[in-house]
Amino acid sequence: MLRTTPALRFSAVLVAACVIAGAAGTGPAQAVERCTVSSKTVDNPAYSGPWPDNWDFSVKACVTGSGADVRHWATVSWDLPEASTGRRLIFRPGGTNAEVTAMIVGGGLAVTRRTDLAQRLNKAKDGSTTPASYSSRWPGRYRLFTDVILFLDWAGDGKGPQKIHFSPSPSIPGSAR
Numbered sequence: 482m483l484r485t486t487p488a489l490r491f492s493a494v495l496v497a498a499c500v501i502a503g504a505a506g507t508g509p510a511q512a513v514e515r516c517t518v519s520s521k522t523v524d525n526p527a528y529s530g531p532w533p534d535n536w537d538f539s540v541k542a543c544v545t546g547s548g549a550d551v552r553h554w555a556t557v558s559w560d561l562p563e564a565s566t567g568r569r570l571i572f573r574p575g576g577t578n579a580e581v582t583a584m585i586v587g588g589g590l591a592v593t594r595r596t597d598l599a600q601r602l603n604k605a606k607d608g609s610t611t612p613a614s615y616s617s618r619w620p621g622r623y624r625l626f627t628d629v630i631l632f633l634d635w636a637g638d639g640k641g642p643q644k645i646h647f648s649p650s651p652s653i654p655g656s657a658r
Contacts, residue, residue, distance in 0.1 A: 512547040515626075519648035525562070525571070527637035532563040540647040542581075542629045551653065553583040553627040554614030557598070560607045574599040576634025576642040579612040586624040586652050592617055599634070619655040626652040
C-alpha cells in the first residue's frame with residue numbers, strides 16, 4: 482500500500498478542486514448565428530394571361546454554431562401573384578423542392594436535405610416554411626456555410642424543374658472548438 486503525506490494529499494485535492502472549478506466556470510458556448518436574406522422574382526412560364534404572374538420568393542439562409550454542433554437551416558417565403566389564385570395545380574409534386582446544403586468554403590459538399598414544397602405552394606396562399614434543418618460536425622479547420630436552391634417544376638410549361646439559386650449564408654468555423 483502506497484502511503485502519502487498530508488501535504489501531497491492536500492496538493493492533489495487542490496489540483497482536483499481547480500480543475501472542477503475551471504470546468505464549472507466555462508458555461509455553455511454562446512450560439513453564433515450568421516444569416517443572409519435574398520429575394521428573387523420568378524415569372525410563371527406556364528401562364529400568359531392578363532393577370533400578373535410573377536412569384537416573389539425570399540430566402541433566409543443561416544448557419545448557427547453552438548458548442549460542437551453547426552446547424553444549417555433556411556426559411557423560404559413567397560408572395561403569389563393574382564394569376565395564381567383559383568388555380569389548382571401550379572407546381573408539380575416531386576420536382577418542386579427547397580434544397581438546403583451544408584457547404585465547405587473552398588469547395589466541397591457536406592450534407593444536403595431536400596424538402597418538397599409543391600403542396601404548400603399549390604394552396605395559393607402567401608406563406609413561408611422552414612425546410613429540413615440539421616446539424617453537422619466537421620473539424621475546426623473547415624469553414625462552413627449554408628447554401629439554398631429552389632427547384633420549381635411548373636405544371637403546364639412542358640419543361641423540367643427550374644433551378645433558382647439564392648445567396649448563401651456567411652461562413653463560420655467548423656465544430657472542433
